[in-house]
Amino acid sequence: MCQLFATPVANQIQGEVKKRVDGFRQLHNRPPKLSVVLVGNDAASQIYTRRKGELATRLGMDHETILFPANAIPTHVREQVQRLNEDPLVDGILIQRPLPKSFREEEVLYWIDPSKDVDAFHPLHAGELVLGIPTLQPCTPSGIMELLAFYKISVQGKLVCVVGRSPIVGKPMATLLLNSDATVIHCHSKTPNMGKLTREAEVVIIAAGKPGLIGSAEIQPGAVVVDVGIHRNSDGKLCGDVRFDEVAPIASAITPVPGGVGPMTLSILMRNTILAAEQRAQL
Numbered sequence: 296m297c298q299l300f301a302t303p304v305a306n307q308i309q310g311e312v313k314k315r316v317d318g319f320r321q322l323h324n325r326p327p328k329l330s331v332v333l334v335g336n337d338a339a340s341q342i343y344t345r346r347k348g349e350l351a352t353r354l355g356m357d358h359e360t361i362l363f364p365a366n367a368i369p370t371h372v373r374e375q376v377q378r379l380n381e382d383p384l385v386d387g388i389l390i391q392r393p394l395p396k397s398f399r400e401e402e403v404l405y406w407i408d409p410s411k412d413v414d415a416f417h418p419l420h421a422g423e424l425v426l427g428i429p430t431l432q433p434c435t436p437s438g439i440m441e442l443l444a445f446y447k448i449s450v451q452g453k454l455v456c457v458v459g460r461s462p463i464v465g466k467p468m469a470t471l472l473l474n475s476d477a478t479v480i481h482c483h484s485k486t487p488n489m490g491k492l493t494r495e496a497e498v499v500i501i502a503a504g505k506p507g508l509i510g511s512a513e514i515q516p517g518a519v520v521v522d523v524g525i526h527r528n529s530d531g532k533l534c535g536d537v538r539f540d541e542v543a544p545i546a547s548a549i550t551p552v553p554g555g556v557g558p559m560t561l562s563i564l565m566r567n568t569i570l571a572a573e574q575r576a577q578l
């Protein structure tokens with residue numbers, strides 16, 4: 296069994312991003328800038344936001360985090376996002392999820408100017424992805440494709456099962472796989488006999504957000520297993536949607552939690568930011 300550690304891939308991507316950031320600075324006399332909007336005080340969101348800022352700084356980018364209280368009025372947040380859309384010095388904007396319940400996701404998705412939408416959640420990007428038009432891609436699924444490619448795991452012609460159909464992970468993941476010529480089985484919470492379907496697949500990608508959902512009974516020996524889930528168990532340790540100790544001995548390759556998918560997501564976010572900056576500079 297091979298563990299698909301993100302570190303070598305993430306380092307490679309970040310090294311390339313750093314070079315492009317240096318080139319951008321020389322050409323435009325300023326660093327590319329990432330602005331993160333954080334509403335509320337969700338502990339995990341605060342950690343993720345801090346990590347994004349730290350990595351942006353390490354790669355030579357400018358960044359800011361704009362904080363709003365949990366009871367912020369959506370219109371006020373929207374006005375702030377509009378100011379960022381209009382600011383020529385801001386290249387990438389992201390709104391940290393989850394948002395408080397007073398925010399309607401189907402409206403928020405339209406707030407960020409697509410040219411600065413480095414999470415690639417805007418419906419324009421979602422549509423382009425489905426149509427196979429080159430575009431900014433959502434960070435987690437795009438990172439998983441990079442991780443598989445780095446470890447020379449081709450999905451072409453393979454039977455791949457995706458568990459989860461969220462707009463930010465499961466759906467774009469299935470689309471990217473389809474665009475790469477995989478045959479995709481797509482499962483969700485209403486899928487009956489899901490274990491029968493996951494067991495059929497040569498590659499299984501699980502993004503259900505349910506700790507320990509998948510065990511050895513749901514995986515065929517020799518399969519590649521990608522665990523997107525991230526949770527803290529009762530001992531305070533990080534774990535995924537897969538029961539790692541059970542599945543690792545039968546899988547041919549598996550992503551660890553932590554150290555698998557998470558660092559890929561961050562690295563692709565940085566790559567999307569420099570790409571957005573470069574593309575905007577050409578407009």
Ligand SMILES: NC(=O)c1ccc[n+]([C@@H]2O[C@H](COP(=O)([O-])OP(=O)(O)OC[C@H]3O[C@@H](n4cnc5c(N)ncnc54)[C@H](OP(=O)(O)O)[C@@H]3O)[C@@H](O)[C@H]2O)c1
Nearest residue numbers: 435459460461464483484502503504523524525556557560
């Ligand atoms: N490592 C990273 O960088 C990263 C990035 C993003 C997310 N994550 C993690 O990935 C997980 C998923 O995130 P998300 O945002 O996609 O979650 P989400 O929005 O809650 O979506 C979960 C999806 O899983 C499906 N599901 C739930 N229970 C299921 C079950 N028992 N069997 C089959 N499908 C089931 C749901 O089906 P329905 O549609 O039918 O409800 C839904 O489509 C979370 O643990 C999250 O923290 C990690």
